[in-house]
Amino acid sequence: MAVKVMIPTPLRPYAGRQASVSVEAQTVGEALDALTGQFADLRRHLYADGGRLRSFVNVYLNQEDVRNLQKDQTPLRDGDTISIVPSIAGGRSC
Amino acid sequence: MPETIEKTKHAAPAAPVSLSKEEVLRYSRHLIMPEVGMEGQLKLKQAKVLLVGSGGLGAPLALYLAAAGVGRLGLVDFDRVDFTNLQRQVLFGTSDVGKPKLEAAKRRLQDLNPEIQIDAFETKLTSENALDLLRPYDIVVDGTDNFPTRYLVNDAAVLLGKPNVYGSIFRFEGQLSVFGLADGPCYRCLYPEPPPPGLVPSCAEGGVLGVLPGIVGSLQAMEVLKLILGNGDPMAGRLLLFDALEMTFRELRLRKNPDCPLCGSNRTIHQLIDYYEFCGVRGEEAPPPSVEVPQMGPRELAERLKRGENIFVLDVREPHEYQICNLGGILIPLGDLPRRVQEIDSAAPVVVHCRSGARSAQAVDFLRKAGFRRVWNLRGGILAWSDEVDSSVPKY
Numbered sequence: 001m002a003v004k005v006m007i008p009t010p011l012r013p014y015a016g017r018q019a020s021v022s023v024e025a026q027t028v029g030e031a032l033d034a035l036t037g038q039f040a041d042l043r044r045h046l047y048a049d050g051g052r053l054r055s056f057v058n059v060y061l062n063q064e065d066v067r068n069l070q071k072d073q074t075p076l077r078d079g080d081t082i083s084i085v086p087s088i089a090g091g092r093s094c
Numbered sequence: 095m096p097e098t099i100e101k102t103k104h105a106a107p108a109a110p111v112s113l114s115k116e117e118v119l120r121y122s123r124h125l126i127m128p129e130v131g132m133e134g135q136l137k138l139k140q141a142k143v144l145l146v147g148s149g150g151l152g153a154p155l156a157l158y159l160a161a162a163g164v165g166r167l168g169l170v171d172f173d174r175v176d177f178t179n180l181q182r183q184v185l186f187g188t189s190d191v192g193k194p195k196l197e198a199a200k201r202r203l204q205d206l207n208p209e210i211q212i213d214a215f216e217t218k219l220t221s222e223n224a225l226d227l228l229r230p231y232d233i234v235v236d237g238t239d240n241f242p243t244r245y246l247v248n249d250a251a252v253l254l255g256k257p258n259v260y261g262s263i264f265r266f267e268g269q270l271s272v273f274g275l276a277d278g279p280c281y282r283c284l285y286p287e288p289p290p291p292g293l294v295p296s297c298a299e300g301g302v303l304g305v306l307p308g309i310v311g312s313l314q315a316m317e318v319l320k321l322i323l324g325n326g327d328p329m330a331g332r333l334l335l336f337d338a339l340e341m342t343f344r345e346l347r348l349r350k351n352p353d354c355p356l357c358g359s360n361r362t363i364h365q366l367i368d369y370y371e372f373c374g375v376r377g378e379e380a381p382p383p384s385v386e387v388p389q390m391g392p393r394e395l396a397e398r399l400k401r402g403e404n405i406f407v408l409d410v411r412e413p414h415e416y417q418i419c420n421l422g423g424i425l426i427p428l429g430d431l432p433r434r435v436q437e438i439d440s441a442a443p444v445v446v447h448c449r450s451g452a453r454s455a456q457a458v459d460f461l462r463k464a465g466f467r468r469v470w471n472l473r474g475g476i477l478a479w480s481d482e483v484d485s486s487v488p489k490y
Contacts, residue, residue, distance in 0.1 A: 006344075009267040009337075013429070019340060055287040063347045083346065085335065087285040088264035090150075090239025090302070 001026060001076045005035050006083040014041040028061055029072030031082055046084070056087040111136050117209055121163050134323045135163060141322045144168040144231040146219055146247050148195045150307030151237035151261050151314065153185035158315040160203040160210055164322070167203070168213040168231055171195045178490075182304035219243055221366040224250040233321055234274075235259045235314055241288040242369035248273060248281035249366055252357050257321055257330075261314040266303045268310035270334040271348060272317055274357075278330035283351035283358075288373045306338055387458040390470040392479045395445055406442040410457045411449060419488050421447065421479060428453045435464055447472035447479070449490070 004022050007015045015021060016039065023038075025031035036043040048054050059066045060083040066074050076082075113121065113135060124130040124138075141164050145152050148171035159167055175183075175190040175198055190198035196214040203212050215227060219238075228234055228250050236247045236258055244262075251258035251274045258274040260281060273280045313334070320326045333346045355362045398405060407423035409416060416425045426434050428448070438444060444466060448454040451474050458471045472479070480487040 009265050019337070054289070056285050056289040058284065060346050063345065065347070065349065068349055083335070083344070085269075085333070085346065087241070087289060088262050088267065088269060089241050089244060090263065 001078045001080065003031055003076050003078075003080045003082055005031060006081060008084055008086055008088075010086055010088060011042060011045055011084065014045060015039045025076060027072060027076060028059065028066050028069075028074040028082060031076060032059070032072075045086075058085045059083070060085060111140055113139070114209075117163070120207075120209065124162070129325055130323060134325070137322050137324075138163045138319070139165040141233070142166040142168070142231045143233045143235060143318055143322075144170065144228055145235045145237055146170045146243065147237035147239065148183075148185065148199050149173075149179070149237065149239055150182045150263065150302065151311040153183045154308050154311035155235055155237055155315050155318075156185055156199060156203055157206065158312060159318060160207045160212070162315075162319060163207065164210065164318070166211045166213065166231075168215060168227070169196055169199055170215045170217065170219050170227060171199075172216055172218045182302065182307050184308065219246060221246060221368060224366060225254060228254055228256060231256070233257050233259060233318055235318060236261065237311065237314070242373045242375060244281065245288065245372060246366065246369045249356055249363065252280050253364075253366070257328075259314045259317045259321070261310045263302055263306050263310050265301055266306055266338040268306055268313075268334075268336040268338075270310060270313050270317070270329055270336070271332060272321070272328045272330040275328065275330040277350065279348045279350040280354065280357045282356045283354045284333065284348055286351070286355070290374050303338060309338070310336065387455050387462065388470050389473040390445055391473050392482045395472060396479075396483045404442050406439045406444045408438060408444055408446045408454075408457070409448070410446055410453050415449065415490075418490050419476060421476065421487070423447065428457055431457055431460060435461070438466070440466055443468040443470070445470050445472050447475050449475045450477050451475040 002022060002024055004020050006020050007018060012018065021035055021038065023031050023034040025034050032046065036046065046054060046057055053059065061069060061074055062081055113132070118125065121135050124135050125132060143159060143164050145155055145168065148156065148169050152169070152171065156167065156169060173195050175186045175193055175195050177191055179186060180188065185202055186195070186198050194216055196216045200212050200214050217223065219227065224246055234247060234251045234256050236244060238244050238247060248258055256274060257272055260271045260273055262269045272278070317329055320328055331348050333348050335344045335346065350357065352358050407421060409420060409423035409425045410428040410431065412427050413425065424437070426437060444461065446454040446457045446461070446469065451471060454471050454475060458469050461469045476487060477489055480489050
């Protein structure tokens with residue numbers, strides 16, 4: 001299935017500065033694997049050491065949080081949109 | 095309970111509440127709308143709203159809520175106005191620079207609407223004072239810019255059973271929701287844990303388009319008015335994602351997490367905790383834990399360069415920062431360093447700098463591990479150089 005993955009602003013530097021990336025996949029997990037296969041740096045921002053999705057990063061299939069669906073196993077349909085939504089706070093510089 | 099700075103003398107109208115002739119004129123554009131009308135305007139007059147943060151989000155929030163006639167507006171902030179605030183914090187003017195934000199805010203808001211009460215709490219919101227500060231108000235608005243305070247606001251609002259109108263911004267992207275309504279999710283349902291400090295976007299990626307907090311703060315103000323008026327669909331159970339560059343508003347569904355430690359059925363959080371510890375931040379604005387590396391002061395570097403020493407000055411900022419100001423160093427952004435390391439003259443002493451010294455410390459650490467022996471971090475970066483060596487170099 002061809003699906004679109006929306007990349008949030010803070011993670012765009014690790015995804016070739018793109019706002020969205022198209023991938024081919026059957027499940028949400030496969031789509032994220034395809035994405036991080038293309039952009040290796042993205043992986044450590046999305047997953048903790050044990051391979052678990054980081055708790056300040058949420059993944060939505062269309063409008064629904066995949067935690068409320070079948071998580072990684074959630075099947076995809078052609079034209080679906082996956083959104084990666086991390087927590088954000090301010091625009092402060094250091 | 096912190097002292098309020100000089101509460102406005104409020105001519106509390108005797109019950110039943112009504113509007114004066116002046117107020118009828120002031121709010122006439124509300125009064126002629128059936129969705130507000132006299133009944134709604136009186137609700138606004140009796141409403142008590144606490145704004146946490148008087149920065150980018152707090153500025154439009156305070157202005158619009160004061161203008162709309164919210165009867166009692168509490169503001170919590172401990173900062174002073176500085177020049178970098180003026181690009182987006184429209185509550186303040188150039189003549190306010192250096193003054194406490196709340197002093198300037200109170201003057202501006204009271205001028206905008208002398209009919210309302212402004213409570214100014216010039217303090218940091220802490221686990222010790224949060225419940226007392228929030229308690230008298232009906233609605234809490236989160237206009238904070240950091241994770242510890244965001245979780246504190248959320249937890250205090252949930253513990254007190256108050257709605258929390260949430261907004262957050264980053265560069266050109268914003269989030270909006272309403273948390274803490276009965277049966278609705280809270281911020282912890284959305285994000286159980288904050289990001290570790292090391293993964294919070296670094297200063298190279300910071301910044302915010304000035305209009306963005308104006309838009310997100312105004313959306314928060316709209317949600318506050320809807321909650322007070324009891325009109326429309328509040329954003330509870332929905333997360334709005336705004337992308338200013340693409341000019342898109344997308345909406346995601348939020349659900350209450352049954353396992354939420356704060357608002358779930360088996361909650362484990364019954365009181366406020368240490369939010370700096372929770373967020374892994376030591377001290378107030380501790381940057382990501384910096385590495386211990388050899389340092390050189392700006393004056394020493396200036397003298398050695400003046401003596402004609404062959405020092406390789408490496409600037410690890412981003413190209414757009416180099417354009418603001420530079421020390422004539424060779425620019426290799428921190429992220430490019432691993433693949434461009436051979437461009438550095440390993441025979442010469444290397445002094446690495448960035449804006450404030452945090453990124454360059456990481457670069458020095460990297461170079462030492464890569465085998466460089468004579469490499470120093472410029473202490474305090476360009477900021478210190480401007481203070482100690484050449485004041486014509488602008489700070490940003």
